[in-house]
Amino acid sequence: MRERDDPAVVGRRVQQLRTERGLTQRQLAEPAYTPAYISTVEAGRVRPSDEALRHIAGRLGVAFEELAVGQPAHLATDLRLRLTEAQRVLADGRAEEAAGRYEALLAEAEGYGLVAEQAGALLGLGECALETGELTKARERFEGAERCLDGESLPVRVPALRGRAVSHYLAGELRYAVYLLESALDELNRGGLHDPDALLLLYASAIGPYMDMGAHARAAQAAELALALAPQAGDPALIARMHRSVARTLLAEGRLTEADASLAKAAELYRRLRLRTELANCHWMRGYVCAQNGELDRAEAELRQAYTMLSASRAALYRSQAAVELADVLHRRAKSDEAAALLREVLGDFSSERGAVHAAAAHRLLGIIAEDTRDTEAAEEHYVRALSLLERAGAAGDLADLCRLLGDLLRRTGRTEAALDAYRTGLGHRTAPGTTTLGPAPAQPPL
Known part of the structure; x- marks a missing residue:
């Protein structure tokens, strides 16, 4: 008290x-x-x-x-129970309703000076904002939670810090997201603060930005450490998220069967926990696995399921990202008109500050579709816009391929010098794999 x-x-x-x-x-x-x-x-x-x-x-x-x-009896306990209920509402895909509950809880906790409960409400509001794609608001909420927990140990502050890093990542600020995650990992591991849940959350969250930056070796190492930590972790939702993240590194290494198995574990945990949005993300990733394996009919079914679930839960940014993957499969199945219509429908949900990597993927695919119809002017415009988005985000993983596409287009239209410039830019990114993060890799936990 x-x-x-x-x-x-x-x-x-x-x-x-x-x-x-x-x-x-x-x-x-x-x-x-x-x-x-x-x-x-x-x-x-x-x-x-x-x-x-x-x-x-x-x-x-x-x-x-x-x-x-001035604090009613059992208020803190009551607020914690209501925080849990708000989490269930968010897990069911009802982000707006959950946000209303968290706002009421925040006001009550602030009125009675209950700092831990304030932080819990702010974390929930941050997750709601991530779900609805309001990244600036999400970052502000996570920063507020960090201020509430300022005097607590780092493991207690990690969920808020991770939320802030994810906000920057989804906004296309990959380097800064990695900096936040790696700094926390260093502090935990060098300081001997071996908290399996906190470490697992940070390693799992780092895999996505590592992959987009082309730092595949570092992503693989994070996945390996996350898998080693999983038996010590106590949160099943966190373990499920880890399996979903690890699948990305397995895919990059061509280990499709293992990636599919990892996603199956995650999906089973999400079904058991009734985490609807996370389950939708599993369908999305499994669709991607099937597409990589050439099973395009199954890939389309999985991605349509993800798109429908994310649309129902009003998870605008995630829905738009899944739509880009679905459009890619539709194009490969000779349904280019439907793919282009879907991309144009969701492209307005993206910007250079919001989902930049997937916005670039949408422009890249629209460029390929335009080339198929011999509209080289539109294709070039889409490729250039994609290139600008990826360069700003530091997403070296996709830049080399895009430079090749643009170079081929310029060469076919007789602009040899411009084509050579595009190829050189691509080679510059291709020759430096894994060097796009800030500084050396973080310290490892004493497993």
């Missing part, structure tokens, strides 16, 4: 409750105290002892905490 309020505040509280209950000062005082003592308490001229305050609370029929700090 926080420190007791000033005597004047406590006195006003006692007087208000006594008046509401229709009691006289004598009735409140008997049998242990005098009416004069109650009068001095209500006037704020004396600081009542804990024993006196417990007597007064008993006569008024309220908890000691309500008189001492």
